[in-house]
Amino acid sequence: LVSMQVKQKRTVVNVGGVPIGGEACVLMAGPCSVESREQLMTVAHAIAAAGATMLRGGAYKPRTSPYEFQGLGTEALKLLREASEATGLPVVTEVMSTEDVDLVAEYADMLQVGARNMQNFSLLRRLAKCERPILLKRAPSATVKDWLLAAEYLLAGGNSQVVLCERGIRSYDPDMRNTFDLAAIALAKQLSHLPVVADPSHGTGRRDLVPIMARAAVAVGADGVIVEVHPCPEKALSDGPQSLTLPEFEKMVQLLGQPLRRH
Ligand code: PEP
Numbered sequence: 001l002v003s004m005q006v007k008q009k010r011t012v013v014n015v016g017g018v019p020i021g022g023e024a025c026v027l028m029a030g031p032c033s034v035e036s037r038e039q040l041m042t043v044a045h046a047i048a049a050a051g052a053t054m055l056r057g058g059a060y061k062p063r064t065s066p067y068e069f070q071g072l073g074t075e076a077l078k079l080l081r082e083a084s085e086a087t088g089l090p091v092v093t094e095v096m097s098t099e100d101v102d103l104v105a106e107y108a109d110m111l112q113v114g115a116r117n118m119q120n121f122s123l124l125r126r127l128a129k130c131e132r133p134i135l136l137k138r139a140p141s142a143t144v145k146d147w148l149l150a151a152e153y154l155l156a157g158g159n160s161q162v163v164l165c166e167r168g169i170r171s172y173d174p175d176m177r178n179t180f181d182l183a184a185i186a187l188a189k190q191l192s193h194l195p196v197v198a199d200p201s202h203g204t205g206r207r208d209l210v211p212i213m214a215r216a217a218v219a220v221g222a223d224g225v226i227v228e229v230h231p232c233p234e235k236a237l238s239d240g241p242q243s244l245t246l247p248e249f250e251k252m253v254q255l256l257g258q259p260l261r262r263h
């Protein structure tokens with residue numbers, strides 16, 4: 001069902017009025033984790049003014065260590081809804097567990113399957129029955145085929161509103177968190193009719209590389225970019241080193257040009 005050969009027409013996924021996979025690229029931005037009302041509102045208003053089309057923010061955080069910040073949960077979901085109402089930007093946030101699907105779907109416009117859960121088949125089956133569009137991140141060591149077959153679970157189960165997201169794969173260079181796989185973006189677009197967005201924040205782990213890799217992703221055909229932004233990255237509770245400051249985000253938007261056009 002995900003194959004281009006089967007459908008022969010590109011899918012456009014509508015997220016709260018924002019089309020993904022249409023003419024214009026989408027620009028999703030926001031903090032890695034929702035940390036407080038002030039932090040989220042500051043970021044949401046700044047990115048909206050700079051030209052972002054969607055707000056991201058983590059409420060449930062898949063952290064490598066159980067001792068790291070795990071997210072504000074329901075409180076974060078409420079803050080995301082409030083920020084969405086205040087700015088008009090639809091919200092995408094991660095759901096980690098089948099138990100939370102209904103709750104997250106009540107507050108968010110789009111549900112993210114994190115990289116670590118790409119092959120959580122019970123979660124995928126549950127999300128196939130959910131009314132919301134899904135942002136499906138590529139697992140850190142998944143082939144493009146594995147990734148597309150994970151999407152197939154969603155479509156086969158009844159949810160065709162799926163957007164793929166490349167976020168880097170595990171590699172060996174200690175200077176980068178992951179290897180941002182531009183060719184996988186191009187290949188996924190060739191093999192599938194589903195929209196593909198790019199996450200150069202997790203893809204590189206370094207804020208200095210985010211704007212240029214965002215541009216590269218758009219050049220290879222990405223339907224959008226998702227980046228992490230924080231008012232004060234050095235104080236961030238997660239992913240500070242890869243988060244853009246507000247001025248850096250504005251500069252990135254200028255670098256990308258508006259409206260964003262694919263290659
Ligand atoms: C995130 O978007 O903050 C996140 C945890 O992403 P990933 O699942 O790609 O690591």
Ligand code: MN
Nearest residue numbers: 032228238239
């Ligand atoms: Mn993050």
